[in-house]
Amino acid sequence: MNLSLHVWRQPGPAAQGRFVRYEVKDVSPDMSFLEVLDVLNESLIHGGEAPIAFDHDCREGICGACGMVINGRPHGPQRATTACQLHMRHFTDGQEIWVEPWRARAFPVVKDLVVDRSAFDRIIQAGGFITVRTGSAPEANTLLVPKRDADLAMDAAACIGCGACVAACPNASAMLFVAAKVSHLGVLPQGQPERGERVVRMVERMDAEGFGACTNHGECMAACPKEIRIDFIARLNRDFLRAVTTASPPPSSP
Amino acid sequence: MELRAKVPAGPIQEKWDRHRFDLKLVSPANKRKYHVVVVGSGLAGASAAATLAELGYRVSCFCFQDSPRRAHSIAAQGGINAAKNYQNDGDSIWRLFYDTVKGGDFRAREANVYRLAQISVDIIDQCTAQGVPFAREYGGLLANRSFGGTQVSRTFYARGQTGQQLLLGAYQALARQIGLGQVTMYPRAEMLDVVVIEGKARGIVVRDLVTGAISAHVADAVVLATGGYSNVFFLSTNAKGCNVTATWRAHKRGALFANPCFTQIHPTCIPPSGHHQSKLTLMSESLRNDGRIWVPKQAGDQRPPAQIPEDGRDYFLERLYPSFGNLVPRDVASRRAKEMVDGRHGVGPLANGVYLDFRDAVERLGRAGIIERYENLFEMYERITGEDAFATPMRIYPAPHYTMGGLWVDYNLMTTVEGLYAIGEANFSDHGANRLGASALMQGLADGYFVLPYTIGDYLAQTKLEPVGVNHMAFREVEAQVAARVAKLLAVNGTRTVDEFHRELGTLLWDRCGMSRTADGLTDAIARVRALRERFWREVRVVGSGEDFNQSLEKAGRVADFLEFAELMCEDALHRQESCGCHFREEYQTPDGEARRDDSRFAYVAAWEYTGAGTPPALHKERLEFEYVHLAQRSYK
DSSP, X not given: OOEEEEEEEOSSTTSXXXXXXXXXXXXXXXXXXXXXXXXHHHHHHHTTOOOOXXXXXSSSSOSOOOOOEETTEETOSSTTOXXXXXXXXXXXXXXXXXXXXXXXXXXXXXXXXXEOOHHHHHHHHHHOSOOOOTXXXXXXXXSOOOHHHHXXXXXXXXXXXXXXXXXXXXXXXXXXXXXXXXXXXXXXXXXXXXXXXXXXXXHHHHHHTTOBOOOSOOHHHHHOTTOOOTHHHHHHHHHHHHHHHHSOOOOSOO | OOOOOOOOSSOHHHHHHHHHHHSOOOOHHHHTTOEEEEEOOSHHHHHHHHHHHHHTOEEEEEOSSSSGGGSGGGGOOSOEEOXXXXXXXXXXXXXXXXXXXXXXXXXXXXXXXXXXXXXXXXXXXXXXXXXXXXXXXTTSOBOOBOOTTOSSXXXXXXXXXXXXXXXXXXXHHHHHHHHTTSEEEEOSEEEEEEEEETTEEEEEEEEETTTOOEEEEEOSEEEEOOOOOGGGGSSSSSOTTOOSHHHHHHHHTTOOEEOTTOEEEEEEEOOOOSTTOOOOOBOXXXXXXXXXXXXXXXXXXXXXXXXXXXXXXXXXHHHHOTTTGGXXXXXHHHHHHHHHHHTTOOBTTTTOBEEEEOHHHHHHHHHHHHHHHHHHHHHHHHHHHSOOTTTXXXXXXXXXEEXXXXXXXXXXXXOSSBTEEEOGGGBOOSOTTSOOTTOHHHHHHIIIIIIHHHHHHHHHHHOOOOOOOTTSHHXXXXXXXXXXXXXXXXXXXXXXXHHHHHHHHHHHHHHHSSSSBXXXXXXXXXXXXXXXXXXXXXXXXXXXXXSSXXXXXXXXXXXXXXXXXXXXXHHHHHHOOSOBTTBOBTTSBOTTSOBOOOHHHHOEEEEEEOOOTTSOOEEEEEEOOOSSSOOOOOOOO
């Protein structure tokens, strides 16, 4: 099939961006969306033009590197699918496709479709962990975790940190990302000692990074390629409220 | 050059404990005076950086991805082995050690493998404490499954995302240290060379992938945790960014490269669907526990699978290996699938796969039982192929997946350059000529959490290091060389893209240095690789500049290194006149088509020394002694 791609081109963070139209011919339905960009880039290079920059790595939907808004939807039209796993059989011959980067103040554009998501790393650095020095762990089976809890923790831990939730949210909120980590660790017995401190630190960092607030649109859950559920945000809110209303304030240094 | 493995004396069970006592310690107050550079943030790199920082060292960690959480360890699906014997099925450290040495076809160093098996149990404890959500039984205890080629259930897993969860555990430990200021993290930064001063690794030169700035970083020790080189084949299951650059650059600075021809081909990947194919996707081999592999008996049979009656199907692994059946090791399963496809028994639109059929498993376990075990894998398969594996069998074919070869390291994980360490897949490792399933995660984390943090202290405590700065002549020189190379890549301005060269190289190696190899094929491949390399430097076209975010330029540098490395890989395969593990030389096989090892001539690690451009590499041999596991021909019949 033949497709018309309107791709966001922006040479650098400070430069003005714009959509550029490209015609791509003979697209096979078995190609992935990124393979279409590969083919387009090869032709751009042959023509002496700069190829379209986009993040990608594993191309298996697990590393979280790829991410672009395709026809208005983060990662495109298919449910629970990253852009790298989106195949062209979901498009039709002659279709016009608009491709743009994540748009959020906390994710500045680096180039074309590439954005800087280091704000996510800083949120994890603020508290998204369990403090356990290498070598200090007890024998693993001394700690019983009900299967139900382990499964719930895994549901939350499946987050790949791609940022689609932020891109989908009208407020560019990172609540689903933060909630997933808070819930993953907060459900498990290992995560209890730092549970209150963790949620407070992560939420503070999230706000400082310039993400918006959650107003329950639910767009994040619809866009999430790992189908992280919005009820984790309820958990986050509850943990946060409990921490700020009942616990003593977190110590100034960990 | 004499290779000194530095394996401690004494009975194998006591070597590591004794050695740890013998290692010199750096006093807590002095640790902060040392700066360690860790390149790579996968399981090995992240766990090492976090642990070194916890101990008090100052650490800088570099990764080419936009976040350390995206390293390719994240894609490992199946699980991680540990000799916990929670299932009471007769597992032990000794058995894991034995299975690994035997599975590696007797080309690994016994003492390292034993240590790996010992440490395996600590890894599970560590990861569980970090909150890795391993699968559990209803009573709350950890669950296990049996995994590719072993007869005990010793594999721990987190659905089909074990690598992701283990990596996030290590990443979070690393993030904590970054937050504390103990680790400085450099994402989107690619190491392009090692700086060696007076025989010791003293730092690295890095290109910032956003700004193009080239910078030097001084260190007291350098750790390479930069993964494997499967992408030399262009199509592999590795992430697109995986490359040989860091280890190859280190090799050119004096680190010996061991067993480069030991490349693992994974039997259960989705076959390519056409020329546009950019990478291959692995389906966890845990699927082989329940799926049955077959092809049509009749060559060229193009009927849909449902129309092929039971007596028209050849369950070739079950036929050839009655006792292991579909669970034979990866190399055996891969080679047999290739034989079937080469013999025109291949299935699918391009006749380039074999079936992996769940019909009988669905009957036995029910649809719900299969979903419970493999839901995400079935979904992944459908997403890529558009086919429902409940309705029609999966199609699979082998693909390059992991490289057992890597930088030669001693028992302390130090390369032949003092102060330069290689951990995880980047070293030649503990897997010999073939890695068992669920052992890569184990080795990466063993090296990073529990081996390197001890051994590096021994080096730092005993070594007198002259203070140097980035203005030292050696750093200036290497920086200039790196900059010159970037400029040279941009200056060629030819007519062919980097990917076109990479694809051509990959196809050549897959044909000549892939699942089966011959002297003629390899000799021819070496000549062609040389010719291709020359053409690359004449005809490649890299658009854009070196002063900004330029993904073509990144790729060009990596492919240029693959083009050099590929020659060494073929040389190694050519010199090893035997078949062992993944390395199958057609000239050396038994009458029934099994690998014929030659222990009298080849029971050694082949470690290659770089002797300059255009001169042949020098071979050094580390003899392998098998004191505890007796040399035997593998048999899975």
